[in-house]
Amino acid sequence: MAAVDVHPHLAQPKRPGWVRVDMHTHTMWSGDATTTPDELAEAVADSGIDVLCITDHNTIKGAVALCDRLPCRVIVGQEVRTGAGELIGLFLTERLPHGIKAADAAGRIRSQGGVVYVPHPYDPMRHCLSEEALDQLLEEGAVDLIEVFNAKTSLDHLNRRAADTADRFGLPHGAGSDAHVPSAFGAAYVEMPDFDGPESFLESVRQGQVVGHHYDAPRPWRARIVPSTSAFEGD
DSSP, rough: OOOOOOOOGGSOOOTTTEEEEEEEEEGGGGSSOOHHHHHHHHHHHHHOOOEEEEOOOTHHHHHHHHTSSSSSEEEEEEEETTTEEEEEESSOSSSOOTTTTTTHHHHHHHTTTTTEOOOTOOOOTTTOHHHHHHHHHHHHOOEEEEEETTTTTHHHHHHHHHHHHHTTTTTTEEEOOBBSSSSTSSSSEEEEEEOHHHHHHHHHHHHEEEOOOOOOOOOOOOOOOOOOGGGGSOO
Protein backbone atom coordinates (compact mmCIF):
# COMPACT_ATOMS: atom_id res chain seq x y z
CA MET A 1 0.00 0.00 0.00
CA ALA A 2 1.35 3.42 -0.93
CA ALA A 3 2.14 5.82 1.87
CA VAL A 4 -0.43 8.57 2.47
CA ASP A 5 0.79 12.13 2.75
CA VAL A 6 -0.78 13.33 5.99
CA HIS A 7 0.03 16.96 5.11
CA PRO A 8 -0.96 17.29 1.43
CA HIS A 9 -1.71 20.99 1.85
CA LEU A 10 1.99 21.79 2.40
CA ALA A 11 2.37 21.71 -1.37
CA GLN A 12 0.58 25.06 -1.39
CA PRO A 13 2.88 28.04 -0.74
CA LYS A 14 2.18 30.19 2.30
CA ARG A 15 1.53 33.88 1.74
CA PRO A 16 4.29 36.23 2.99
CA GLY A 17 3.57 37.56 6.46
CA TRP A 18 0.96 34.85 7.16
CA VAL A 19 1.13 32.01 9.66
CA ARG A 20 -0.45 28.57 9.97
CA VAL A 21 -2.23 28.12 13.30
CA ASP A 22 -3.47 24.75 14.59
CA MET A 23 -5.98 25.86 17.20
CA HIS A 24 -6.79 22.58 18.98
CA THR A 25 -4.15 20.00 20.01
CA HIS A 26 -3.28 17.61 22.83
CA THR A 27 -0.06 16.36 24.41
CA MET A 28 0.82 13.75 27.02
CA TRP A 29 -0.42 16.21 29.68
CA SER A 30 -3.99 15.54 28.47
CA GLY A 31 -4.13 12.04 29.90
CA ASP A 32 -5.71 10.53 26.79
CA ALA A 33 -2.74 11.42 24.55
CA THR A 34 0.86 10.21 24.74
CA THR A 35 2.70 12.68 22.49
CA THR A 36 5.97 13.54 24.22
CA PRO A 37 7.82 16.86 23.85
CA ASP A 38 10.40 15.29 21.49
CA GLU A 39 7.67 13.72 19.36
CA LEU A 40 5.77 16.98 19.33
CA ALA A 41 8.80 18.98 18.20
CA GLU A 42 9.32 16.60 15.29
CA ALA A 43 5.62 16.59 14.41
CA VAL A 44 5.44 20.37 14.36
CA ALA A 45 8.48 20.60 12.10
CA ASP A 46 6.94 18.05 9.72
CA SER A 47 3.53 19.74 9.72
CA GLY A 48 4.69 23.23 8.76
CA ILE A 49 2.67 24.75 11.60
CA ASP A 50 3.91 28.17 12.77
CA VAL A 51 1.68 28.59 15.83
CA LEU A 52 0.41 25.74 17.99
CA CYS A 53 -2.47 26.15 20.40
CA ILE A 54 -1.88 23.49 23.06
CA THR A 55 -5.29 22.80 24.56
CA ASP A 56 -4.82 19.85 26.89
CA HIS A 57 -7.75 18.55 28.88
CA ASN A 58 -8.24 20.42 32.15
CA THR A 59 -4.65 21.69 32.45
CA ILE A 60 -2.32 24.35 31.07
CA LYS A 61 0.85 22.81 32.51
CA GLY A 62 1.99 21.21 29.26
CA ALA A 63 1.43 24.35 27.21
CA VAL A 64 3.36 26.44 29.74
CA ALA A 65 6.19 23.92 29.94
CA LEU A 66 6.55 23.69 26.15
CA CYS A 67 6.41 27.40 25.28
CA ASP A 68 10.17 27.59 24.71
CA ARG A 69 10.81 23.98 23.68
CA LEU A 70 9.17 23.74 20.25
CA PRO A 71 10.13 24.99 16.76
CA CYS A 72 7.01 27.16 16.68
CA ARG A 73 5.15 29.68 18.80
CA VAL A 74 2.83 28.27 21.45
CA ILE A 75 -0.49 29.68 22.58
CA VAL A 76 -1.41 28.47 26.06
CA GLY A 77 -4.87 26.97 26.04
CA GLN A 78 -7.09 24.48 27.80
CA GLU A 79 -10.02 22.30 26.81
CA VAL A 80 -12.15 22.36 29.93
CA ARG A 81 -14.99 19.93 30.62
CA THR A 82 -17.88 22.08 31.81
CA GLY A 83 -21.15 20.78 33.15
CA ALA A 84 -22.58 21.15 29.64
CA GLY A 85 -19.66 19.88 27.56
CA GLU A 86 -16.24 21.05 26.43
CA LEU A 87 -15.07 24.61 25.88
CA ILE A 88 -11.61 25.90 24.95
CA GLY A 89 -9.86 28.95 26.31
CA LEU A 90 -6.89 30.40 24.40
CA PHE A 91 -4.24 32.86 25.66
CA LEU A 92 -4.71 31.66 29.22
CA THR A 93 -2.60 32.47 32.25
CA GLU A 94 -4.61 30.43 34.77
CA ARG A 95 -6.16 26.96 34.70
CA LEU A 96 -9.92 26.65 34.42
CA PRO A 97 -11.52 24.37 37.04
CA HIS A 98 -13.12 21.13 35.88
CA GLY A 99 -16.89 20.85 35.98
CA ILE A 100 -17.85 24.51 36.19
CA LYS A 101 -20.80 25.95 34.29
CA ALA A 102 -20.16 26.83 30.65
CA ALA A 103 -21.07 30.48 31.24
CA ASP A 104 -18.66 30.65 34.18
CA ALA A 105 -15.89 29.11 32.07
CA ALA A 106 -16.45 31.70 29.34
CA GLY A 107 -16.39 34.46 31.94
CA ARG A 108 -13.13 33.18 33.48
CA ILE A 109 -11.51 32.97 30.04
CA ARG A 110 -12.49 36.54 29.22
CA SER A 111 -11.43 37.80 32.68
CA GLN A 112 -7.82 36.74 31.99
CA GLY A 113 -7.79 38.31 28.55
CA GLY A 114 -8.38 35.05 26.73
CA VAL A 115 -10.37 33.92 23.73
CA VAL A 116 -13.51 31.76 24.10
CA TYR A 117 -13.33 29.02 21.46
CA VAL A 118 -16.08 26.44 20.89
CA PRO A 119 -14.59 23.11 19.74
CA HIS A 120 -16.34 20.48 17.59
CA PRO A 121 -19.89 21.83 18.03
CA TYR A 122 -22.72 19.43 17.17
CA ASP A 123 -20.42 16.38 16.96
CA PRO A 124 -22.03 13.62 19.04
CA MET A 125 -18.78 11.62 19.00
CA ARG A 126 -17.03 14.40 20.93
CA HIS A 127 -17.90 15.90 24.30
CA CYS A 128 -19.39 18.93 22.56
CA LEU A 129 -21.35 21.63 24.34
CA SER A 130 -25.04 20.89 24.54
CA GLU A 131 -26.99 22.88 21.98
CA GLU A 132 -28.86 24.63 24.78
CA ALA A 133 -25.61 25.78 26.41
CA LEU A 134 -24.09 26.79 23.09
CA ASP A 135 -27.16 28.78 22.09
CA GLN A 136 -27.15 30.55 25.45
CA LEU A 137 -23.48 31.53 25.13
CA LEU A 138 -24.03 32.75 21.58
CA GLU A 139 -27.09 34.80 22.50
CA GLU A 140 -25.16 36.39 25.37
CA GLY A 141 -22.21 37.27 23.12
CA ALA A 142 -19.91 35.06 25.21
CA VAL A 143 -18.23 33.27 22.27
CA ASP A 144 -15.28 34.67 20.30
CA LEU A 145 -14.51 31.86 17.85
CA ILE A 146 -16.15 28.68 16.56
CA GLU A 147 -14.30 25.62 15.30
CA VAL A 148 -15.78 25.08 11.84
CA PHE A 149 -13.29 22.37 10.88
CA ASN A 150 -12.22 19.68 13.31
CA ALA A 151 -10.03 17.08 11.63
CA LYS A 152 -11.50 14.29 13.77
CA THR A 153 -15.11 15.11 12.84
CA SER A 154 -15.88 12.51 10.21
CA LEU A 155 -19.23 13.86 9.00
CA ASP A 156 -18.83 16.91 6.76
CA HIS A 157 -22.30 18.22 7.51
CA LEU A 158 -21.36 18.74 11.19
CA ASN A 159 -18.49 21.03 10.23
CA ARG A 160 -20.77 22.82 7.76
CA ARG A 161 -23.37 23.33 10.47
CA ALA A 162 -20.69 24.83 12.72
CA ALA A 163 -19.70 27.22 9.91
CA ASP A 164 -23.33 28.22 9.40
CA THR A 165 -23.67 29.00 13.10
CA ALA A 166 -20.49 31.09 13.07
CA ASP A 167 -21.76 33.04 10.08
CA ARG A 168 -25.17 33.58 11.64
CA PHE A 169 -23.58 35.19 14.69
CA GLY A 170 -20.83 37.00 12.80
CA LEU A 171 -18.05 34.99 14.42
CA PRO A 172 -14.70 34.04 12.86
CA HIS A 173 -13.95 30.49 11.68
CA GLY A 174 -11.46 28.41 13.66
CA ALA A 175 -9.88 25.06 12.81
CA GLY A 176 -7.83 22.47 14.61
CA SER A 177 -6.45 18.99 14.24
CA ASP A 178 -7.64 17.87 17.69
CA ALA A 179 -4.41 15.86 17.51
CA HIS A 180 -3.82 13.15 20.09
CA VAL A 181 -0.99 11.42 18.18
CA PRO A 182 2.09 12.98 16.52
CA SER A 183 1.04 12.30 12.92
CA ALA A 184 -2.22 14.23 13.35
CA PHE A 185 -0.71 17.63 14.15
CA GLY A 186 -1.40 20.13 11.41
CA ALA A 187 -4.21 18.11 9.82
CA ALA A 188 -6.36 21.24 10.14
CA TYR A 189 -5.40 24.86 10.72
CA VAL A 190 -6.15 28.46 9.78
CA GLU A 191 -3.71 30.28 7.54
CA MET A 192 -3.94 33.92 8.54
CA PRO A 193 -2.01 37.19 8.87
CA ASP A 194 0.47 37.19 11.74
CA PHE A 195 -0.69 38.62 15.08
CA ASP A 196 0.71 39.68 18.43
CA GLY A 197 -2.01 39.00 20.98
CA PRO A 198 -5.61 37.93 21.54
CA GLU A 199 -7.21 40.99 19.98
CA SER A 200 -5.14 40.97 16.80
CA PHE A 201 -5.49 37.16 16.73
CA LEU A 202 -9.25 37.47 16.33
CA GLU A 203 -8.86 40.18 13.69
CA SER A 204 -6.45 37.96 11.77
CA VAL A 205 -8.67 34.89 11.98
CA ARG A 206 -11.42 36.85 10.22
CA GLN A 207 -9.08 37.35 7.27
CA GLY A 208 -7.80 33.79 7.33
CA GLN A 209 -8.50 30.64 5.38
CA VAL A 210 -9.42 27.28 6.89
CA VAL A 211 -7.23 24.46 5.56
CA GLY A 212 -7.31 20.77 6.36
CA HIS A 213 -8.61 17.29 5.85
CA HIS A 214 -10.26 14.60 7.93
CA TYR A 215 -7.69 12.66 9.92
CA ASP A 216 -8.76 10.08 12.47
CA ALA A 217 -6.44 7.13 11.91
CA PRO A 218 -6.74 4.37 14.53
CA ARG A 219 -4.21 4.51 17.31
CA PRO A 220 -2.36 1.17 17.30
CA TRP A 221 -1.59 -0.12 20.77
CA ARG A 222 2.06 -0.40 21.62
CA ALA A 223 3.88 -0.73 24.88
CA ARG A 224 5.74 2.44 25.72
CA ILE A 225 6.95 4.47 28.65
CA VAL A 226 5.85 8.08 28.70
CA PRO A 227 8.04 10.37 30.82
CA SER A 228 6.55 11.95 33.89
CA THR A 229 5.13 15.38 33.16
CA SER A 230 6.70 16.65 36.40
CA ALA A 231 10.10 16.24 34.77
CA PHE A 232 9.28 19.14 32.45
CA GLU A 233 7.77 21.52 34.97
CA GLY A 234 9.50 24.12 37.04
CA ASP A 235 12.99 23.65 35.63
